[in-house]
Amino acid sequence: KNEVEQSPQNLTAQEGEFITINCSYSVGISALHWLQQHPGGGIVSLFMLSSGKKKHGRLIATINIQEKHSSLHITASHPRDSAVYICAVGSGGSNYKLTFGKGTLLTVNP
């Protein structure tokens, strides 16, 4: 079973700050997913990546397959970025399924 560890568990930042959330996993994977969940809200997929780096607007996700580690960066953070960010790793070939981290609660203050 893949163990997925996220750090930090909670993060408070001031508007405009650069944010980094980390994710480590224990065994090989097919892909890693970053998800966003606003309080009381649904879950939205931000990124799926299996190598290198992806960028959407102010969000950047990187993965190092050899080190079994991924980071999610938010540049110029804004209060609307306040949410839980969840890392999940996918494996299983044709029986593909995800194992999730416990999430990082980000609060961005104005």
Place this chain on the structure above:
Amino acid sequence: NAGVTQTPKFRVLKTGQSMTLLCAQDMNHEYMYWYRQDPGMGLRLIHYSVGEGTTAKGEVPDGYNVSRLKKQNFLLGLESAAPSQTSVYFCASTRRGPGMASTDTQYFGPGTRLTVL
């Protein structure tokens, strides 16, 4: 497209009652999943399906059954609800990507908040 929808959004049950949660997707996705989300635990996989007519157990399947009679629907049943099944349930779907070992982004439903008294 409506994406992934879940019915109902909220439900309160008494211990021992049964119910079925319905998940529907209109994206022609092969893979569908049922998760539960509990405070401090993260999302955990209950059951999943890799295609119409197939189902498989996930991490926490006990007390639940599922069926996938149609490609667009994935039903989660609780035969005899217990307080330990109080949770928020999420359904998700994804298409099979290029190659058998690859899938695409998962799309989540809005969730069903279930309380068992």
